[in-house]
Amino acid sequence: MLSSIPEGWEEIRLGKVAREVSARNREANGTPVLSVTKHNGFVRSSEYFSKSVHSDDTSNYKVVQKGQFAYATIHLDEGSIALLKEFNRGIISPMYTVFETNTDLVCNDYFIRCLKHFALSGRFDPYSNGGVNRRKSISFSDLQAFRFALPPLAEQRAITEALSTIEGVIAKTEKLIEATTHALNKTIDWVLGETKSECAPIGYLGEVITSTKYGTSAKCDDDRSGFPVLRIPNVLSRGIDQSELKYAKLPPAEAKKFTLQDGDLLAVRTNGNPDYVGRMALIQGLAESTLYASYLIRIRVDQKKVLPEFVWLCSETFPLRDSLTAAATTSAGNFNINSDGLRSARLPIPNLAVQQRIVDAAQTLRIRRECELEYLAQLRVTHAALTQELLFGRRRLPKSMIDSHSDQAGCAA
Template sequence: MINGAWPLRPLGELFEIGAGKTMSVAARTGDDKTPFLRTSNVLWDEIDLTAVDEMAIPAHERQEKLLAPGDLLVCEGGEIGRAAIWNGEVKTMSFQNHLHRLRSIADNVEPRFYVYFLQSGFTQLGIFEGAGNKTTIPNLSRNRLAALDVPHPAIDEQQDIVCALARVREAIKIHDRCLASAQDLKRARMRTLFTRGLRDEPQKETEIGPVPKSWDVAAIGDVARNTQYGLSVRGQESGAYPILRMNCQEDGAVHYRNLQFVDLDSETYEVFRLKPGDLLFNRTNSIELVGRMAIVEDDRPAVFASYLVRLTVDQERCLPPFLNYFMNWPATQDEIKKLASRAVGQANINASKLRTVLFPLPPTVDEQREIIAVLDAIDSKIGLHKRKRAVLDELFKSLLHKLMTGEIRVGDLDLSVLDFSKVAEVAA
């Protein structure tokens, strides 16, 4: 499966493989602690420094356990083989014993090429199946890692492959950053829109905090025409009608994906058939997921499962998208979760509690429509970045596979479309 033109060498002939520091009571409680990386910090071709632990390392061991820029880190456990390069993001960093540190011992080695090869080998090609020890917790021992046969093309080819794949990865990161910025903008705009509106009018203090003076504070029950629990039937792989479940909700929208189906008589179908403008409220699940809402936007045939509540509202008073946006505002979600009754691993908010939720209600649907338009525009930008990011992710996977198998060569590629200035312009 690997490019047949490349010679193979054991990984241990190309890299010195070092062991990390084992966490112990002394390491946990000692003084003069050093930050260290766990397997959770090492993603594919990325070091995540969001949460970094510390341990005390004796002075005589410390130098040996520190990372240097260019070190290749490989996960021994967890998702075995997952690898990334330490680029010296902070001055002092060590690593735990569940990570292997590979430091090149030859001049003709580009460490990041081996990150990409390991990613392809473990996630695409299946050439390292069985590399982990068969223990209770699968792991990749030092000896097994050193014995892995890996390709060793000329250094120029290694560097060209790294450059090509890194260009796609950088384009992905640009869209990730722009997506995060757009999501931050949406949260900030929601706070402004739901507390100050668009008319720059004076505010008044209410049970839910400040709102524009002309607005009301209503309970969902005041505008609800109906609240209805879904069907208590088990979905199947085929059937007459798709049944929407919790996994069909995301970011306030209904998605017809990973569907299950049910067979229903026509009368039951009509009772539970979803229509445009229906709001689906997730009434039970983990506390993180309970309370989410999504809006049905098209008229394709579908029904809904029992752990969802269908809410229909009086659209002369309240437009469904307006209420949907408010219900998915993070500040609202925090408050809704306080209504949940809780059991082990489960939270529940019934339809009666849903009807008591308070929300700010502009006096006219025209004002609601203007607020919806602002948030729709931001959602369009978020959706664009998600779609482009997904396309680039598929491009990376395809390119990784074809380069490592020799199906294509770097010289065959034209990645001018990934010029960073153009990507940044599209992403803005």
């Protein structure tokens, strides 16, 4: 028995609303071979895997029809369960379990959300078989004994509508972020396009650098009485992450040598990953007296020739990125770049007006993208919380919303 059942809901066994289906693919009719993924549901196996992983003989594969469910028998605890909606028919490996529901009792779109949540939260674990160090399989014959609280069909539909509304906003936001990212990349392509014209000759980074300096090698710890110090993890995102700062105790005169100011560029000097060597972060708006560690190099440029924001924008594009990687040397498993390597790196140097146009366009897109990413994160938190509340009946939808679904016939897949 469940500890508590919301008013109007019914405690029910999974086997009462669903039954296993085991139709086999006895006809070679070109039916697509499908796989069930954790995040994207059913996909063509040929698109999900880089090579064919299914047998040439698919006569023993299971047939799954639109509106039916399938789960990976040994991966259900990872959320590998899906409802077939995008294909009318497919075939899947015998390692999957296929089942269908009684749609007079269950709304499939509601049910898949429940099943996914139950799987990921460990509710199905007691029905698994297998050793501690082996993948645990869950057969449908065992799973059908699973008990859960099921709301009336109209409430299932209303819950589905509420969650689908948020999911639709999430999908639109993801598409907007994708479009903004594409536009940002096009802006970077603009940088590359300028290199093909006479107004943006390819020069050397050394032509615009006024100084470079390695960071402090002073011991760092969590004692906030010292000076905050940026380390490699703080700059790898190409921005400045100040969430896990360390601190160093130095005499003020010594600390001044390593103090950062707006417009400085910090480059990763050494790393086990060659793609990280030379990666840059732009310093803007840091607290006064912020220092940087010895595995980083501070770069200051002549702002009469080049904007630091422009160099930063170029630092992940050809030819500067390729030059930085080529200049890195390896020693004891680490890749390193020194001041001479930085100075020999090549980059386009258009006039300042062109640089400013490129920087402004990129900055506008970057701010928009960051805002949308923050909004997306908030949407996902809201969706996760609301899913928990609605699927367990801790929060109930208005009666008027539920009643609007009471006259619908069945529940489409």
